[in-house]
Amino acid sequence: MNEQHPKSADASVGDQGGTNKARTGANGNTRNTGPGRLLIAVYAVFAISATARAGYQILTKFSDAPVAYLLSAFAALVYAVATVSLAKSGSTWFKVSVAAVLVELIGVVVVGSLSIFDSVAFPHETVWSLFGRGYGFIPLILPVLGLVWLYRRRPSLGKADR
């Protein structure tokens, strides 16, 4: 990563803040810093928008498509869990993050495929319909970036440095 240049030409105060601390050991949180902050911010936006959308769908027209709208609510929950777990330190939260991001990836692929190949059964929009096309395909890209990030900052690195 290009964060490892403590005395860079860029004179901005605090530009390296947190990076050194984050690298100092297995107990320090290495996930909610640097690019991880961007990831958490995007997950937070999706948690909010998916929650609002699912809440709206369930409150106003739940009987139209209960399965699709429950799926929306489930997606919102997954985004919320991912947001919180990415921001927390420790190996338990790391596992929660991996689980949430994996569920998200499976969800977007399965629901995305179903919405294309079985559009009669899935006519109602969810965040994951058409691989998240309504959200600029970010729901499809986000879990991949999340897994890459989690792999690069996996807890075993802090102990063995392999």
Add this chain to the structure above:
Amino acid sequence: MDAFFYIILAVGLLSTVICLAAGIMKKAPNDATILSVAAVEVALVVYLVGSIIRVIAGETIAGEAWEFWGYLVTAMLLPPAAVYWSILERTRWSNFVLAAVGVTALVMAARMNQIWY
């Protein structure tokens, strides 16, 4: 699409470009990026005040009114939240967080326009 949308389109895109450029140039959040996000907030306040005046003047919202106001209030929470998040850790990555505000506000303004008309 009305003038409110085009104001947010212009301000939002400008803010996103400024913040992306700063992030790519490995700068920490500075006056330019934070003020550009503040400008997005100002544009949203203009939308809010304008919408209140239009409702008082007798215009009706075609879609669900509470959905429109929900979008507007949520959009107005984004710039302060992103600025807060970015100054907690002043690295280049925080500029990418700030960059997300402009496009998000833009998408939400487009949706608000759809609901209104």
